[in-house]
Amino acid sequence: GAVVSQHPSWVICKSGTSVKIECRSLDFQATTMFWYRQFPKQSLMLMATSNEGSKATYEQGVEKDKFLINHASLTLSTLTVTSAHPEDSSFYICSARRLAGVYEQFFGPGTRLTVL
Amino acid sequence: GQNIDQPTEMTATEGAIVQINCTYQTSGFNGLFWYQQHAGEAPTFLSYNVLDGLEEKGRFSSFLSRSKGYSYLLLKELQMKDSASYLCAVRWGAGSYQLTFGKGTKLSVIP
Numbered sequence: 001g002a003v004v005s006q007h008p009s010w011v012i013c014k015s016g017t018s019v020k021i022e023c024r025s026l027d028f029q030a031t032t033m034f035w036y037r038q039f040p041k042q043s044l045m046l047m048a049t050s051n052e053g054s055k056a057t058y059e060q061g062v063e064k065d066k067f068l069i070n071h072a073s074l075t076l077s078t079l080t081v082t083s084a085h086p087e088d089s090s091f092y093i094c095s096a097r098r099l100a101g102v103y104e105q106f107f108g109p110g111t112r113l114t115v116l
Numbered sequence: 117g118q119n120i121d122q123p124t125e126m127t128a129t130e131g132a133i134v135q136i137n138c139t140y141q142t143s144g145f146n147g148l149f150w151y152q153q154h155a156g157e158a159p160t161f162l163s164y165n166v167l168d169g170l171e172e173k174g175r176f177s178s179f180l181s182r183s184k185g186y187s188y189l190l191l192k193e194l195q196m197k198d199s200a201s202y203l204c205a206v207r208w209g210a211g212s213y214q215l216t217f218g219k220g221t222k223l224s225v226i227p
Binding site for chain 1: 149151156157158159160161164203213214215216217218219220
């Protein structure tokens with residue numbers, strides 16, 4: 001149990017376009033989902049925390065107008081990178097937390113974004 | 117700040133034991149996690165410590181000392197597949213579920 005999927009697994013896009021990444025909890029309801037970014041040989045950096053039905057909370061330095069997060073249901077959160085630029089190329093990973101009583105986050109397989 | 121320190125790289129021999137250390141700022145501490153991450157893949161959960169002491173799970177054990185702001189991950193009977201990055205992550209603040217990750221320790225297991 002506790003499987004999280006991400007789609008797409010990789011995407012290449014042109015500079016200036018927008019890319020949407022989906023994160024789904026397949027066999028549990030996720031009250032909270034987290035979005036991370038990981039640059040090569042770096043650790044995971046939390047971008048934002050989203051709770052179902054409410055606005056996402058962004059970490060300092062993350063532009064909320066550029067990285068749009070929607071957590072429309074207890075099993076789906078989306079991250080849209082708007083007007084992508086080459087410096088946005090990174091590995092984007094989501095994680096999900098189950099309802100109260102479970103402490104760990106379950107991570108999706110990640111999405112490799114390359115902006116040309 | 118919420119600094120987490122762990123060694124950048126370690127090398128160990130197949131069949132041996134290796135200990136990966138992690139230190140963190142103690143103020144507001146509310147749990148420490150260890151994750152394993154293979155290159156290009158998402159992290160997988162290994163262990164969770166919130167109280168002092170040793171948690172054992174098969175070949176993996178994790179230790180925590182809250183007063184010292186110190187944890188270690190112990191890997192026994194190393195296998196080649198254990199070559200990966202090991203991430204120490206800390207949760208600060210009561211009621212918070214956010215994790216702050218260390219930079220990770222890249223472990224290379226050699227024959």
